[in-house]
Amino acid sequence: MQKGFQYLMDLKELYQEIILDHGKNPRNKKICEDFNKEAKGHNPLCGDKVHIYLRVNKDKKVEDISFEGEGCAISIASASIMTEVLKGKEFNLSKKILDDFLKMLKDGTKFQVNSLKENEKISMMSLSGVKKFPMRVKCATLAWHTFIHAVEEKKINANTEKV
Amino acid sequence: MQKGFQYLMDLKELYQEIILDHGKNPRNKKICEDFNKEAKGHNPLCGDKVHIYLRVNKDKKVEDISFEGEGCAISIASASIMTEVLKGKEFNLSKKILDDFLKMLKDGTKFQVNSLKENEKISMMSLSGVKKFPMRVKCATLAWHTFIHAVEEKKINANTEKV
Amino acid sequence: MNIKSVKSQFPIFKKKINGNSLVYLDSANSSQKPKAVINRLSHFYENEFSNVGRSVHSLAVTATNRFEESRDIIKNFLNAKHREEIIFTKGATESINLVASSYGDKFMKEGDEIILTELEHHSNYVPWHYLRDKKKAVIKFARLNENLEIKTDEIKKLITNKTKMIALTHISNVTGGISPLEEIIDLANSKKIPVLIDGTQGAPHLKLDMQKIGCDFYVISCHKMYGPNGLGILYGKKKWLDLLPPYQGGGGMIDEVKKETITFAETPTKFEAGTMQTAEVVAMGEAVKFIESIGFKTILDHENQVLNYALEKLKKNNSIKLIGNPEKKASVLSFTIKGIHPHDIATILDEDGVAIRAGHHCCQILHEKIGVSATARASLGIYNDKDDIDVLDSSIKKCRKVFNI
Amino acid sequence: MNIKSVKSQFPIFKKKINGNSLVYLDSANSSQKPKAVINRLSHFYENEFSNVGRSVHSLAVTATNRFEESRDIIKNFLNAKHREEIIFTKGATESINLVASSYGDKFMKEGDEIILTELEHHSNYVPWHYLRDKKKAVIKFARLNENLEIKTDEIKKLITNKTKMIALTHISNVTGGISPLEEIIDLANSKKIPVLIDGTQGAPHLKLDMQKIGCDFYVISCHKMYGPNGLGILYGKKKWLDLLPPYQGGGGMIDEVKKETITFAETPTKFEAGTMQTAEVVAMGEAVKFIESIGFKTILDHENQVLNYALEKLKKNNSIKLIGNPEKKASVLSFTIKGIHPHDIATILDEDGVAIRAGHHCCQILHEKIGVSATARASLGIYNDKDDIDVLDSSIKKCRKVFNI
Numbered sequence A, B: 001m002q003k004g005f006q007y008l009m010d011l012k013e014l015y016q017e018i019i020l021d022h023g024k025n026p027r028n029k030k031i032c033e034d035f036n037k038e039a040k041g042h043n044p045l046c047g048d049k050v051h052i053y054l055r056v057n058k059d060k061k062v063e064d065i066s067f068e069g070e071g072c073a074i075s076i077a078s079a080s081i082m083t084e085v086l087k088g089k090e091f092n093l094s095k096k097i098l099d100d101f102l103k104m105l106k107d108g109t110k111f112q113v114n115s116l117k118e119n120e121k122i123s124m125m126s127l128s129g130v131k132k133f134p135m136r137v138k139c140a141t142l143a144w145h146t147f148i149h150a151v152e153e154k155k156i157n158a159n160t161e162k163v
Numbered sequence C, D: 001m002n003i004k005s006v007k008s009q010f011p012i013f014k015k016k017i018n019g020n021s022l023v024y025l026d027s028a029n030s031s032q033k034p035k036a037v038i039n040r041l042s043h044f045y046e047n048e049f050s051n052v053g054r055s056v057h058s059l060a061v062t063a064t065n066r067f068e069e070s071r072d073i074i075k076n077f078l079n080a081k082h083r084e085e086i087i088f089t090k091g092a093t094e095s096i097n098l099v100a101s102s103y104g105d106k107f108m109k110e111g112d113e114i115i116l117t118e119l120e121h122h123s124n125y126v127p128w129h130y131l132r133d134k135k136k137a138v139i140k141f142a143r144l145n146e147n148l149e150i151k152t153d154e155i156k157k158l159i160t161n162k163t164k165m166i167a168l169t170h171i172s173n174v175t176g177g178i179s180p181l182e183e184i185i186d187l188a189n190s191k192k193i194p195v196l197i198d199g200t201q202g203a204p205h206l207k208l209d210m211q212k213i214g215c216d217f218y219v220i221s222c223h224k225m226y227g228p229n230g231l232g233i234l235y236g237k238k239k240w241l242d243l244l245p246p247y248q249g250g251g252g253m254i255d256e257v258k259k260e261t262i263t264f265a266e267t268p269t270k271f272e273a274g275t276m277q278t279a280e281v282v283a284m285g286e287a288v289k290f291i292e293s294i295g296f297k298t299i300l301d302h303e304n305q306v307l308n309y310a311l312e313k314l315k316k317n318n319s320i321k322l323i324g325n326p327e328k329k330a331s332v333l334s335f336t337i338k339g340i341h342p343h344d345i346a347t348i349l350d351e352d353g354v355a356i357r358a359g360h361h362c363c364q365i366l367h368e369k370i371g372v373s374a375t376a377r378a379s380l381g382i383y384n385d386k387d388d389i390d391v392l393d394s395s396i397k398k399c400r401k402v403f404n405i
């Protein structure tokens, strides 16, 4: 039962209050006004879908960001958290934050980006519980990969099968 | 070694003098004159090939029969023996003889056709050694199946894969 | 049926999942394997292994005999008329690709129509989609009724004199609904339209009789019926298999090869290109023996009991919505819980050792129809019992706790 | 290399054939399996079995991880650049069919030319023949020299600006000749013509490095390299795999499915339709580990020693004619004996437990060229030693006795 107990703890960590909150009441879940970049993402195995909208200014700053989509608590919470964290940030910084996020999910490394605010870190870290649930990592990363597709204006949809 | 010895005996039975003789000096290995029926047969697994030629008269009697082909001792001997046995016989009788031959190879049953001469029986029975060598049964039956194809004027080649 | 003794034949149930006994409710995805099948594989590799049909040495003779014996076992199991009607493939998916490609190449032209249903698995749609692309053919989807059942009338409506194929599933892998094959095949026969049955979910749960069913093609995946991975069966009426061109090309399926021309062997050989899955074919013979050792009637009775028990129990749980309500149903139970995504359900259930599947189950058309992108699915095998359902039920209740709803 | 200890890892050698020890000289047909591979299969079925990539429960996660780990193992084994360049198929035959179909559909048109050689196995001809039929393409066969070797010049001669594919074998399954890949691929690259290498016989006997070889496609059958039945590998350069349309359609390889349109996943997923051979893929990882545990250099040295010993010995036997005399040669030895058909040879050798193959070895074009319809073939695996060759030699001598010549 030792292992069963550990797993229960893992589950509680996976579905932290903050995730459940973002999952139930996602922020920026809409089509943002005057968006000028967008991309769709899809996780073919479970059917999770996300559509990211960005309004980017000449200085490559994300003035506004929003999403639409459907999926599990993890993927919706992750998209919601992402929009909160990346809004107002520059492209290059965004990419670094994304790297940090992916690395955290992969091997738990600490964030490299210094400018992240404490609450941003906390909300990103709330997703670190997926580390113990390998099949759920794709749920947590879908929105982020799709963001990159939007930024780079890739023609093909983001597809977690690939990444 | 008991089993090894038995097998050696089986081998001697398979390659009886009479088989080796027909294999080395096949009878009726040519294109017979004025043939009016023919068929090709093929064993795709080993590459054995046979081409049967028949001259049949109005009374459905096999006036002449011959073959060309290449293959192992068993298949050549079998074709050679077949031509000797079936020459001069009527279609219907030939089919009965063929049935007898196939049954002998399958379960060793005695011949039903009474009119077979002793030397015909002996040469046909010389092929019964293949019973113990299942993969070689197709070699022994190729010519016979092809004969039926010739008689029935089937469009497709006889193919031991099928039978 | 003594479920304990059946279950004990499946080694995997000795395993603990997160400290709990395994409650395997994902058999529609792939079934677990009995010891006899696993042992047959090992035994074959350890004692009898050789390539089949291509050598004359003793090992090859044995292997070839075992291989062809399996074909006979399966022929009898399906009550096919001829052994040449049994073709070994990689799986149901390849079987359907084979038919769509070979039949399509030979018999379809621009504007010809294929009738599918909204219930089909992607494997019974994508290959026809290729054909649509290639031949400029038309695909029509028969609509399901409110219970998500296939109704013969809906198919009848779509038939025209251009209809060249009707392809539908025997049992839905989402609703568990059993299709009215008899009616549909009678209808199709009367119009001389060939019918392909996707039997991937049918074969593990229903007694099959090809001569009685009367379909032209029936496809099976062995891994869903207690058999090995990587093996499928295509049953086809001999009259069709004789007519169809070969599918893949390679060793073993030819008659004669020259630089300018190639002639092909006859069925089943012409459809079995390259080295076959000898060990798997032999092991599949053992899977059929395993099924027959219990008996289909016993299996059906048992699975139906467990299914009905599950339906009763889950219907009492107000937070659950069942997907589809077919009158005739077997072994599959899909559902959603308001406010909790199926993926999250699956993760939480897994904590208790309950293995279910979440997603669209390769049926996106159906999911689009019902307006959800994913559902949770519990599906039964011969080894499940009412205790499994009790664990499922209490585990489902836990989901709401984790989600605080 | 301690041959005794290697051989002892293969359970089949405990078996007696007609009272004798098994002398297995049919590895070019299919190799025997080491205990580790057989055990990995059983272990997977008994402890880890689940369908991959389609469920989120623990078993499925484990199975998916094992499956994808195997892809990595194979990627490293072949030194491919990307893991997406490794596609699992049913066998070499399917791999070639896949390329011929997908590449052909997209890149070939009427009058385009494919260059093959007279040495090719039917599996590397029939799929191109289909393409010839379908696209009205042209197949040209590069001629072999008197030693039955492929020469780059003969290929060069055939190249025109319509040449769209060069497909040839790495090692011949009849002569054992090793093709001059480097030269040929350099030539093809300089003309921007893609090259497919049939590595079915190459992979078990040579250290492979895809980035060094530089071919566009390389195909492998796992059952010939100590791995399980029913599994093949297609290596393809990513730039091609990204461009090629999918092959079979079904579950798992799609992106989104609607009634009118379907979009597909990316490589390798788009080429892996339907339920994959999970257990076999996992076991293949073990086969690679087995090979690597001995080391390719050791294997090569050992096999070459045995091969040279065999060549020496058989050349002394005047009644034997060896087929082909390639300068660079590996592991295969085909021959004829005047007056005795290869089938009869195989039957007589089998008496002594010697398993060889007799026939055209799926190379009818080659056999037509040399003017015999069948040859006898002894082929080596890692488990053969000089003792095996001694038994072979004395057994061959016996043939003449049985035939009284």
Ligand SMILES: Cc1ncc(COP(=O)(O)O)c(C=O)c1O
Binding pocket: C250, C251, C273, C274, C275, C276, D028, D029, D091, D092, D093, D094, D121, D123, D124, D169, D171, D172, D173, D198, D200, D201, D221, D362
């Ligand atoms: C050179 C060569 N190519 C292709 C093949 C086909 O391999 P498989 O039958 O495993 O698909 C073989 C083996 O039969 C071979 O020896």
Ligand SMILES: Cc1ncc(COP(=O)(O)O)c(C=O)c1O
Binding pocket: C028, C029, C091, C092, C093, C094, C121, C123, C124, C169, C171, C172, C173, C198, C200, C201, C221, C362, D250, D251, D273, D274, D275, D276
């Ligand atoms: C109804 C149905 N059809 C077809 C398939 C495809 O079977 P496979 O993936 O084994 O080829 C499946 C299983 O995934 C199925 O449930």
